[in-house]
Amino acid sequence: MAKVFRSPARHGYAVEVSPFIPNRVACAAAQYYGIAGCGTLLVLDETETGICLVRSWEWSDGLFDVGWSEANEHVLVAGGGDGSLQLWDTANHSGPLRAAKEHTQEVYSVDWSQTRGENLIVSGSWDHTAKVWDPTLSPSLTTLRGHESVIYSTIWSPHIPGCFASASGDGTLRVWDVKSAACRLAIPAHKAEVLSCDWCKYDQNILATGSVDCSVCVWDLRNVRQPVNRLLGHTYAVRRVKFSPFSKTVLASCSYDFTVRFWDYSRNQPLLDTVEHHSEFVCGLDLNLHIPNQVVDCSWDETVKIYTPVCLSDGAHSTAP
Structure with a gap:
């Protein structure tokens, strides 16, 4: 059974589990489906009986993504519809520690680097640029240009320092090297907008993309002529893809078709399960x-849900909703 947190009049865009506190989750949300109004950043704790609110902050514009610091368990970064990044501290009730507004359009993606000896934030914006920041959010360290449309997703490599991937409305997946501020690889991943990308936690050459064409593609950077696998099943745009931290070939995707799907791309029948427990777009995943097989998602139906899908916990195929 899923545990549910309801956030009235706040439509969930992104969720991220704390890298330090196993039962803690952050959710970035917006009023009026992010089209107008303000945003809310929620910090939630899973308890024995449900999900409780630890802290919430308001921001003057919709919040579209959130990332926890990999260096300080109290600090998070969020990206806003006003082109800003804000740094928040769970010990600080009032407002953000600081905010930086260099992007000229919505910041749709933020991510905190995970590789040792590095402490960097990357942001992706509708202004077609990605920016790299140090944790003070003082002027950005570098601006990366190359995408010909909106950037929806920017994700650090968990393996290679100074390397991140981006997914864009121009249909490409790009891999960037921060030191040389250059695009190392541009993959024409889909013939439609690419809304999400993620790195495999076990293999530095494997990434996944999710697209408006309803497909999830798995890519091997050593041979990008065609995907390793194309995962079909969603009936509307795939909003987010996430690799499992516990299983090399397992990944999850959520979609505007109201479902979350679980896949093992190494199998002939890769679809493991479809979870249909939201009544609106599922945007965050x-x-x-810390907790094997536990999944968190959020939706425009004003809920955050924490659950363990059967297909992951028993390692067997399951078609149960």
Whole structure:
């Protein structure tokens, strides 16, 4: 059974589990489906009986993504519809520690680097640029240009320092090297907008993309002529893809078709399960690094849900909703 947190009049865009506190989750949300109004950043704790609110902050514009610091368990970064990144501290009730507004359009993606000896934030914006920041959010360290449309997703490599991937409305998946501020690889991943990308936690050459064409593609950077696998099943745009932290070939995707799907791309029949427990677009998705097989998602139906899908917990195929 899923545990549910309801956030009235707040439509969930992104969730991320804390890298330090196993039962803690952040959710970035917006009023009026992010089209107008303000945003809310929620910090939630899973308890024995449900999900409780630890802290919430308001921002003057919709919040579209959130990332926890990999260096400080109290700090998070969020990306806003006003082109800003804000740094928040769970010990600080009032407002953000600081905010930086360099992007000229919505910041749709933020991610905190995970590789040792690095402490960097990457942001992706509708202004077609990605920016790299140090954790003070003082002027950005570098701006990366190359995408010909909106950037929806920017994700650090968990393996290679100074390397991140981006997914864009121009249909490409790009891999960037921060030191040389250059695009190392541009993959024409889909013939439609690419809304999400993620790195495999076990293999530095494997990434996944999710697209408006309803497909999830798995890519091997050593041979990008065609995907390793094309995962079909969603009936509307795939909003987010996430690799499992516990299983090399397992990934999850959520979609505007109201479902979350679980896949093992190494299998002939890759679809493991379809979870249909939301009544609106499912926009946010994360897999808990501490609690094997635990999934968190959020939706425009004003809920955050924490659950363990049967298909992951028993390792067997299941078609139960």
